[in-house]
Amino acid sequence: MTGLAKRDPDDKADVAGEKTVGAQNCNVALLGFGTVGSSVARILCERSNTHLRLTHVLNRNVARKKVDWLPSSVKWTESIDDVLSSDVEIVVEVMGGLQPTEDWIRRALASGKSVVTANKQLIARCGPELISLARQMNQQIEFGASVAGGVPVISGLHEGLAGDDLFKIRGILNGTCNYILSQIEANGIPFATALREAQKLGFAEADPTEDIEGLDARAKLAILARVGLHCNVGAESIMARSIAPMDNVDFEYANQLGCTIRQISWAELTVESKGDYLFAAVQPALVELSSPLARVAGSQNLVVATGTYGGETVFGGHGAGGNPTAVAVVSDILAIARSKQSAVRMTIPITDAGRPVQKSPTVTTDFTAKHYLRFLVKDRPGIIATLATMLSQCGINIDSVLQKPGCPKTHLPFLITLEECKASLVEQALQKINSLDFLVQPCLHMPIL
Amino acid sequence: MTGLAKRDPDDKADVAGEKTVGAQNCNVALLGFGTVGSSVARILCERSNTHLRLTHVLNRNVARKKVDWLPSSVKWTESIDDVLSSDVEIVVEVMGGLQPTEDWIRRALASGKSVVTANKQLIARCGPELISLARQMNQQIEFGASVAGGVPVISGLHEGLAGDDLFKIRGILNGTCNYILSQIEANGIPFATALREAQKLGFAEADPTEDIEGLDARAKLAILARVGLHCNVGAESIMARSIAPMDNVDFEYANQLGCTIRQISWAELTVESKGDYLFAAVQPALVELSSPLARVAGSQNLVVATGTYGGETVFGGHGAGGNPTAVAVVSDILAIARSKQSAVRMTIPITDAGRPVQKSPTVTTDFTAKHYLRFLVKDRPGIIATLATMLSQCGINIDSVLQKPGCPKTHLPFLITLEECKASLVEQALQKINSLDFLVQPCLHMPIL
16 A cells, blocks of 8 residues: 555665565566457556566567567567576466466476466466465465456455455456346347357357356356455365356346346355355356446446455456456556565565465355246146145245246246245255256246345 | 565564564554544454454543453553553554644654554645655555545555556545435435434534535545545645535436436546646536446445556445444554565665656646536526526537426526536636526536536
8 A cells, every 4th residue: 555665675785695676677578468468568668657677578479479569678489488597577477278377387486486377267276386386486476367357356355355354255257248148138139149249249259168157257256265255265166057048038037026137256154163164156146236246237347345344345347358457467567576676585484474364164055045946838727836836845935926928838938036045955946846847948046146 | 465475584583673573463552442443453353363463552531441352461541652662563543633643643653663544634634744754764654544444445546456557536435425415316305404314323423514515525535646646636726515505406307317416526637748637626416327426325435446458447335434444444454564574674765666656737626527507596588598698608508408397486496408518617607697686596516427
């Protein structure tokens, strides 16, 4: 924060035989010169008053990538060894992918360089190991751009809300899904059409699996759970449910309930005498229209963090795109550069004193909420009676039944909402219900938040 | 951010004859034990895994303040000298007021202690001097709680968005005004009634001048302009306009325009060849219902920061209250404690390397926007013709004229909206218009954002 009076004890001295960082220059290498990489380069070149100097750009087929707006002093290379053997102090990884990225980041840390990465999959998978390696080497690894692009939620949770005990994080972490759901909502189009349009506009990839199925968002949620809730959780142990079954009729029903539908990433810590439990899931859910989550438009991201003392705090903005993501990367570079200026010649690694210890809670996918069940049936008498009986046999109370008029009898969508109950109970009831012969497709179910 | 690998070079050594801070303990004194102070004490006591130790509580009439839930090791005192002569490393000022606060903070810094303060008026008035004194003394002063309570906007602008070039900040920084305006909007009550109810509920003070007239918000805006836009601006040079003239009829008209009314704090930097200009104002304004500013409910706060690269980023949450404000205070204490662990034994103050230089722009109160003019007139033929003629003589174009039906002829409110034009032009036109004899009161004017 503003008053930070960190300083360089001696700009020139090198008492302990270690590298000192001058106040005026900090050399930066860029691994990857795609959308984010070139935005980072542009910001580093355009910003004045900065002591950061871009010295290397690494990319495959580097000759094809070269641009004329970077200073001629920048070395373009295809070889990581060029970077590692140089006097670069901060290596910025914006190539994506798990390999060779992980190896290169490890080698960079091992060569005494700090690292900034935007790589959510990598950080979700081996963030703690990389942080620990960085500490051993007296370096830093920062990953503010790995979640929610330009929205400074990692630093917000880690620094700005450090004084709170956070126990819940809910967010919209995938702009592609939010764009698709917003389009279905706004234009009453089917999911497939919305997806196709998103692909045409570049909001969704040719293979949209990672986004649609929630795999992208759960990697980000794993990172937020670690940073904000101090919980170690592997991305693969986080429940992920697809948004693909969403239909425009679901938005109509949701609207009747004063809600809309969003892909919600949700992690919540419960501390019990038996131990710590972390509920963690990425799934489509109904959110009240008055909630900040409901109002996230297009490809924007939003995170709501809830703490014991401070209540709800909201962070929102552009979750993707070259420039917003580059802002997060450059903010991390600046944080390391400042820290290097104050933390020179330190050799004894200590723990992150004052930080809460990382928990390893039992991860659960069960939660209590109201539920939305949307059926598509071949109509015949007695359907609601049958469903009501089966739900009540599982101890589940129906809250409301809604049926849109004017639908074909052979594909009749209708809605049952449930009073608060455990999701596991609903799943159990649906296992039986889904085998009923009047169902055209399995029941679509979502929590109502 | 998470990867921070700051460390204490040597926990015990004291090579340069200066104090070193152990990784396990950092002693904290609390000046003020009111709502915020006692919340800070509670968080410090309840949180586990922290190396912070509350050692002193200072308050007037301390005997009356004493509580039994603080450890008996805490020293209760009425004397600042007790604190300054102790081994306290961080002095937390949550007393408010300008004196003796300023003196005490200066003395604390001069005694080699770092300071955390929630005091917006003090920081707006002499923040730069205090920061500079802190630097001279190799200490820090943090003030994250001085703006927007628990919303981590100071750290967000200063760290999380450090990589961007911010040029505009708009926010709702005064919960009292937002509560009053929300109540007028929700219940269609007059301003005076809404204010009285807010006072009854403790949302407004007996003397609400600071809030209503925008003086509280402009102190906060001065701080945000400094932190986010790197502009030195005195609070007193920021335009402040009262929300008191707002009537429920204004909300009705605003709604017809797809807007609501909020007290908006707005700072915007324009860099021109002639120099830098900062527009800075706190005023009631019409905001579109779809804007995040329109949706801020009750006493919440929200800040929208706009940058060249990252676009709009939103920070929102509880802007006041003991616990949320205490979260910001404790986050600052933790930041200093971490920094002390890495920044020991540093004696040569340097500038905040890599930070943009603070600008001292020309402060302006003029801006270009659409405008809302609400007249209250004794009706007679030709009023609109007269007003239209006078506006057009000033070169101002009318966008629309609205008149609510069913109002008394002697107190007839009606609305003229203007196409985009300079606020100074509107003020100029209104100077003439306000002397017209058919006006029951001076025209109420606001920008439409």
